[in-house]
């Protein structure tokens with residue numbers, strides 16, 4: 291089977307070379323772009339599986355590139371940003387990016403991110419094939435249609451909000467969801483009071499879902515950004 295095709299958009303030559311060397315060494319097929327316009331053109335011409343997108347571009351805002359690609363494709367987008375501010379990551383994730391890497395990053399981290407997002411892609415396609423309304427991850431089973439969730443065969447007694455939260459996270463397994471995205475989907479708005487409620491509901495959901503709530507297995511916290519449900523082997 292062909293290794294995924296990766297489009298690396300990075301205007302900084304040394305970093306682009308590092309990414310290309312890493313992809314080559316690991317037998318990924320790849321294309322490169324050095325500005326936003328070229329990235330959009332390459333993405334539409336070659337339909338890569340994953341785009342590695344630097345947010346600081348010479349010709350346009352990286353967020354605009356994400357919005358453009360998202361308007362016509364579900365391809366995976368991993369944002370690479372030198373900017374440490376959470377706000378940039380949050381904006382990129384809300385615009386449709388799947389994950390993010392902060393510069394400087396290690397080669398191992400880059401490869402891990404590519405693998406994680408690819409798993410999300412294969413999950414999405416297997417879900418489409420079965421077209422079922424049941425989600426399974428490790429010992430967790432969510433039956434969307436009947437509104438019931440079980441862990442290791444035991445029913446989880448969830449409140450309606452907790453169940454909604456679990457559905458949102460599981461339907462986006464592998465993807466980092468921002469606080470704003472979650473509160474908008476659960477409550478329809480994103481107010482500060484909802485942010486506080488989200489923390490409370492997340493804590494009660496974890497108490498029921500995670501065997502050891504202090505070291506969660508299913509739901510990762512991204513401090514200052516949001517939450518992600520991870521694939522459990």
Ligand code: CA
Pocket residue numbers: 300301302344345346347348
């Ligand atoms: Ca740059």
